[in-house]
Amino acid sequence: xxxxxxxxxxxxxxxxxxxxxxxxxxxxxxxxxxxxxxxxxxxxxxxxxxxxxxxxxxxxxxxxxxxxxxxxxxxxxxxxxxxxxxxxxxxxxxxxxxxxxxxxxxxxxxxxxxxxxxxxxxxxxxxxxxxxxxxxxxxxxxxxxxxxxxxxxxxxxxxxxxxxxxxxxxxxxxxxxxxxxxxxxxxxxxxxxxxxxxxxxxxxxxxxxxxxxxxxxxxxxxxxxxxxxxxxxxxxxxxxxxxxxxxxxxxxxxxxxxxxxxxxxxxxxxxxxxxxxxxxxxxxxxxxxxxxxxxxxxxxxxxxxxxxxxxxxxxxxxxxxxxxxxxxxxxxxxxxxxxxxxxxxxxxxxxxxxxxxxxxxxxxxxxxxxxxxxxxxxxxxxxxxxxxxxxxxxxxxxxxxxxxxxxxxxxxxxxxxxxxxxxxxxxxxxxxxxxxxx
Amino acid sequence: xxxxxxxxxxxxxxxxxxxxxxxxxxxxxxxxxxxxxxxxxxxxxxxxxxxxxxxxxxxxxxxxxxxxxxxxxxxxxxxxxxxxxxxxxxxxxxxxxxxxxxxxxxxxxxxxxxxxxxxxxxxxxxxxxxxxxxxxxxxxxxxxxxxxxxxxxxxxxxxxxxxxxxxxxxxxxxxxxxxxxxxxxxxxxxxxxxxxxxxxxxxxxxxxxxxxxxxxxxxxxxxxxxxxxxxxxxxxxxxxxxxxxxxxxxxxxxxxxxxxxxxxxxxxxxxxxxxxxxxxxxxxxxxxxxxxxxxxxxxxxxxxxxxxxxxxxxxxxxxxxxxxxxxxxxxxxxxxxxxxxxxxxxxxxxxxxxxxxxxxxxxxxxxxxxxxxxxxxxxxxxxxxxxxxxxxxxxxxxxxxxxxxxxxxxxxxxxxxxxxxxxxxxxxxxxxxxxxxxxxxxxxxxxxxxxxxxxxxxxxxxxxxxxxxxxxxxxx
Ligand SMILES: Cc1ncc(COP(=O)(O)O)c(C=O)c1O
Numbered sequence: 001x002x003x004x005x006x007x008x009x010x011x012x013x014x015x016x017x018x019x020x021x022x023x024x025x026x027x028x029x030x031x032x033x034x035x036x037x038x039x040x041x042x043x044x045x046x047x048x049x050x051x052x053x054x055x056x057x058x059x060x061x062x063x064x065x066x067x068x069x070x071x072x073x074x075x076x077x078x079x080x081x082x083x084x085x086x087x088x089x090x091x092x093x094x095x096x097x098x099x100x101x102x103x104x105x106x107x108x109x110x111x112x113x114x115x116x117x118x119x120x121x122x123x124x125x126x127x128x129x130x131x132x133x134x135x136x137x138x139x140x141x142x143x144x145x146x147x148x149x150x151x152x153x154x155x156x157x158x159x160x161x162x163x164x165x166x167x168x169x170x171x172x173x174x175x176x177x178x179x180x181x182x183x184x185x186x187x188x189x190x191x192x193x194x195x196x197x198x199x200x201x202x203x204x205x206x207x208x209x210x211x212x213x214x215x216x217x218x219x220x221x222x223x224x225x226x227x228x229x230x231x232x233x234x235x236x237x238x239x240x241x242x243x244x245x246x247x248x249x250x251x252x253x254x255x256x257x258x259x260x261x262x263x264x265x266x267x268x269x270x271x272x273x274x275x276x277x278x279x280x281x282x283x284x285x286x287x288x289x290x291x292x293x294x295x296x297x298x299x300x301x302x303x304x305x306x307x308x309x310x311x312x313x314x315x316x317x318x319x320x321x322x323x324x325x326x327x328x329x330x331x332x333x334x335x336x337x338x339x340x341x342x343x344x345x346x347x348x349x350x351x352x353x354x355x356x357x358x359x360x361x362x363x364x365x366x367x368x369x370x371x372x373x374x375x376x377x378x379x380x381x382x383x384x385x386x387x388x389x390x391x392x393x394x395x396x397x398x399x400x401x402x403x404x405x406x407x408x409x410x411x412x413x414x415x416x417x418x419x420x421x422x423x424x425x426x427x428x429x430x431x432x433x434x435x436x437x438x
Numbered sequence: 439x440x441x442x443x444x445x446x447x448x449x450x451x452x453x454x455x456x457x458x459x460x461x462x463x464x465x466x467x468x469x470x471x472x473x474x475x476x477x478x479x480x481x482x483x484x485x486x487x488x489x490x491x492x493x494x495x496x497x498x499x500x501x502x503x504x505x506x507x508x509x510x511x512x513x514x515x516x517x518x519x520x521x522x523x524x525x526x527x528x529x530x531x532x533x534x535x536x537x538x539x540x541x542x543x544x545x546x547x548x549x550x551x552x553x554x555x556x557x558x559x560x561x562x563x564x565x566x567x568x569x570x571x572x573x574x575x576x577x578x579x580x581x582x583x584x585x586x587x588x589x590x591x592x593x594x595x596x597x598x599x600x601x602x603x604x605x606x607x608x609x610x611x612x613x614x615x616x617x618x619x620x621x622x623x624x625x626x627x628x629x630x631x632x633x634x635x636x637x638x639x640x641x642x643x644x645x646x647x648x649x650x651x652x653x654x655x656x657x658x659x660x661x662x663x664x665x666x667x668x669x670x671x672x673x674x675x676x677x678x679x680x681x682x683x684x685x686x687x688x689x690x691x692x693x694x695x696x697x698x699x700x701x702x703x704x705x706x707x708x709x710x711x712x713x714x715x716x717x718x719x720x721x722x723x724x725x726x727x728x729x730x731x732x733x734x735x736x737x738x739x740x741x742x743x744x745x746x747x748x749x750x751x752x753x754x755x756x757x758x759x760x761x762x763x764x765x766x767x768x769x770x771x772x773x774x775x776x777x778x779x780x781x782x783x784x785x786x787x788x789x790x791x792x793x794x795x796x797x798x799x800x801x802x803x804x805x806x807x808x809x810x811x812x813x814x815x816x817x818x819x820x821x822x823x824x825x826x827x828x829x830x831x832x833x834x835x836x837x838x839x840x841x842x843x844x845x846x847x848x849x850x851x852x853x854x855x856x857x858x859x860x861x862x863x864x865x866x867x868x869x870x871x872x873x874x875x876x877x878x879x880x881x882x883x884x885x886x887x888x889x890x891x892x893x894x895x896x897x898x899x900x901x902x903x904x905x906x907x908x909x910x911x912x913x914x
Contacts, residue, residue: 002772002776003776003783003859004512004705004860005780005860006861006863007783007862007863011863012783015786015790015863016786018790018793019790019793021789024782027782027786027789028785030654030656030806031654031685031686032656032659034659035658035690036685037684037685037686037690037778039774040555040556040684040777040778041555041774042552042556042769042773042774043770043773043774044773045770045771045773045774045776046773048517048771051767051770051771052520052521054770055521055524055763056524057541058526058541058544058545059525059541060526060541061540061541061544062530062538062539062542063538063539064529064530065531065538070534073532073533073754074531074532074533078454078455082486084523085486086489088519089489090498090500091494091497091501092492092493092498092709092710093498093500093709094498094500094501094511094708095496095498095499095708095709096504096506096509096708096710096711097710098710098711099506100497100834101898102891102895102896102897102898102899103495103497103834103891103894103895104495104496104497104710105439105492105495105496105895105896106491106492106494106495106496107492107710107711109495110489110492111711112441112911112912113441113912116443116911116912117477120475120476121475125910125911126908126910126911127911130712132571132713132758133567133753133754133755134754135751135753135754136567136571136752136754160754162751162755166751166752166753166754168750169749169750169751169752170611173574173578173611173612173613174611174613175613215465215469241475242474243465243470243471244470244471245469245470245471245472246471249471258754265528265529266528266530266531267527267528267530267532267759267760268527268530268531268532268542268755268756268760269755269757270567270713270756270757270758270760270761271567271712271760272755289711291910292904292905292908292909292910293904293909294899294900294901294903295899295900296897297889297897297898297900298896300897301439302896302900303899304899306901306904306908306910307905307908309905312570312603312604312607313845315603316603316606316607317606317607317610317616318610319610321611322573322574322607322610322611323568323570324568324569324602324603325567325701325711325712325713325714326568326711326712326713327567327711327712327713328709328711328712329710329711329713330713332709332710335442336485338478339442339488340454341454342479342480343474343475343476343477343479344451344474345451345453345454345455346475346477348455348458349455351458352455352458355458355460355461355462355463356458358463359461359463377465377466391535398538403531403534406533418455421456422459423459425460
């Protein structure tokens with residue numbers, strides 16, 4: 001009820017008269033009568049209490065799981081309390097993009113710090129302030145590599161299917177051809193990639209760890225791309241970066257990924273965080289906001305939106321991207337998470353993810369009919385066969401409050417993070433055994 | 439102010455995880471990075487104080503008047519935030535089976551139903567994450583339809599010169615060429631120029647109405663007809679919908695598809711730059727081309743369906759879902775009377791403030807505006823050397839956020855003011871007095887304005903140096 005308008009009816013009338021009108025209809029008299037809405041077919045406005053009841057009822061129609069063994073692009077990690085408490089601060093929440101640097105140093109500095117942390121995680125030189133999500137970051141990255149002579153991109157089939165789809169959408173629009181090399185043995189097909197890399201290829205894009213969890217030989221893949229003059233784009237899981245060789249160490253030109261694991265709740269898929277980082281050389285092709293350090297008129301340190309000659313409000317049709325609004329508060333969430341965890345905390349988290357995934361795998365393969373599909377080093381996801389209909393297994397697990405692995409062609413794609421205790425893993429395995437061996 | 443990296447101490451940190459309760463496994467040495475990332479090493483109290491300090495140097499809607507034109511900085515109701523934090527929404531994995539996410543799907547379905555009614559469209563995709571992302575999706579929709587009908591020669595999209603930068607940038611991303619059409623001297627679409635611009639190669643038109651000067655184009659029926667007659671489709675940039683919600687519908691103006699900036703019109707906060715959400719609606723004939731999946735209701739249950747000729751995804755999963763929870767919460771609160779009332783008051787507040795300051799400031803958008811108006815300081819600049827930038831910076835000294843500067847591009851020394859409906863009359867009166875005062879200062883003491891702001895946390899930053907010698911990360 002009401003529309004958060006503070007002015008009383010009497011005040012509104014007085015204002016109308018001050019400006020020479022008698023009624024609200026006068027305000028809209030420029031709109032042709034035939035286009036005026038007579039009445040909206042919506043329900044009447046509701047009180048806050050009624051709205052709360054409706055929304056709480058909707059939330060209650062969902063089934064959140066206590067133990068989650070599913071990843072595939074959205075990961076259930078522990079989020080320290082401090083993360084939400086910082087990012088709920090009202091000035092952060094209700095500020096616009098920091099166009100007015102003098103009263104936006106807080107947001108600007110937080111983005112500068114975020115950029116630094118993304119550079120540290122990936123080893124790259126320059127990060128932007130975020131894009132919409134991981135798949136969009138991948139799409140923007142491959143388009144950064146496009147040139148007149150090189151207008152084809154090669155994608156590893158071991159990328160997340162949504163990444164492949166979104167890259168295709170973005171490339172299709174610009175008539176950039178996309179070649180997807182089907183995966184081999186659950187990871188990027190080296191030979192297939194080699195064959196696909198002709199001299200019209202702008203870049204190779206692959207995921208680390210791959211969609212099926214396996215750790216790729218990223219150095220070799222980047223080298224393959226470079227041999228033919230193509231660029232390399234690595235789509236990385238940010239938690240795994242605490243352990244794995246960085247994109248910079250592997251020779252990547254652009255590192256992108258989905259930042260959701262960094263303190264952002266799963267939230268049915270969004271809002272998430274697309275991060276993008278690149279080399280000094282490709283800095284001016286990066287899309288989106290970038291914050292830089294400078295000095296103010298009093299000689300002190302100051303932060304501003306910079307390198308704006310890339311952006312839509314200056315370059316219009318020649319801009320590197322159309323992005324305007326991004327995912328700033330999610331970027332801040334990621335920085336608070338990383339600062340709360342610290343280098344050792346993040347490494348411990350990544351090591352626990354890996355250790356628990358290995359433990360769960362070891363337990364699962366003891367079940368009759370379940371075996372590991374791809375016997376390769378993995379981070380925190382792996383694929384097993386499933387001797388029964390995966391839906392039957394998952395329905396049984398759901399009864400125990402457990403979200404099982406994601407059904408895929410081969411069987412199930414499992415994920416285990418630091419959040420699942422040994423007890424929870426054992427319970428999941430026990431239920432799976434009961435279903436599969438009975 | 440210290441950076442987070444300049445706080446703390448080597449080895450400091452807080453423990454958030456228990457010891458590992460399974461045997462610890464290490465990955466092969468050859469796969470491991472050489473050094474740990476140099477992340478901050480701070481205690482929780484240092485972390486909290488750091489961000490509290492940063493917050494003090496941030497200005498949001500909850501800090502004061504924020505008339506940032508084209509951005510609709512209205513109040514962000516607290517209930518929205520609380521509803522978007524319900525664990526029944528936040529703890530849901532996006533790849534759960536559909537029977538376990540019926541509540542989320544109903545949120546998407548209900549929000550879509552309401553947006554259809556408000557815009558006069560038939561179907562929406564909730565995937566786009568912001569306005570520009572919606573524009574991209576909308577143009578791809580138009581493109582998919584043309585290609586489906588073999589219209590390969592339609593390669594151009596018409597954009598007025600007053601358009602937001604995202605419009606022409608989107609045209610390029612969608613693989614089209616921009617045709618700029620000039621505005622009339624009243625800043626409306628020049629019908630003759632438009633008739634001249636259309637042809638066999640016209641794929642469509644992108645337009646916002648009211649336009650970026652805050653003017654409703656009364657010829658809109660004729661404009662969309664010219665495009666349709668030429669075989670093109672019409673895209674509505676919904677960034678200015680806050681002027682006409684519940685008063686007039688893009689669908690009735692002849693538009694075929696539309697994006698909404700729910701982080702503007704439907705009260706979701708901007709978060710210092712995002713996340714937003716930019717759902718795209720379309721008429722029934724375009725619906726088969728929408729990104730998938732969309733939510734359908736069958737026998738009382740919600741299911742995901744991919745439209746028959748879908749051109750593909752524009753992002754992962756289902757869009758910025760929690761932002762859409764806020765949208766639905768807001769629409770339920772306002773309802774059928776509240777929605778038009780919000781717009782009417784946005785228009786009233788804008789006209790009232792414009793009227794109050796018109797004796798001191800030249801208005802570029804005529805005598806009567808919609809939800810925002812544009813000031814031109816061209817005359818002041820010529821007479822005193824005081825620019826739009828100077829005036830904007832001086833407003834900061836009085837504790838208000840400056841209006842949008844130097845936009846639209848077809849107005850010289852522009853300041854675009856959007857007071858929104860959630861500001862009380864008393865604030866508008868105070869603001870009018872501040873504007874008056876600043877104009878007096880500009881005429882009497884231009885240097886005062888050239889040097890402004892004087893009492894903000896920092897003085898004017900050196901932007902030229904920032905771009906010339908980019909320092910984009912902290913290095914110890
Ligand atoms: C008129 C207009 N169109 C499009 C946009 C782009 O919207 P977004 O920032 O949500 O991408 C904006 C907002 O900045 C706008 O004002």
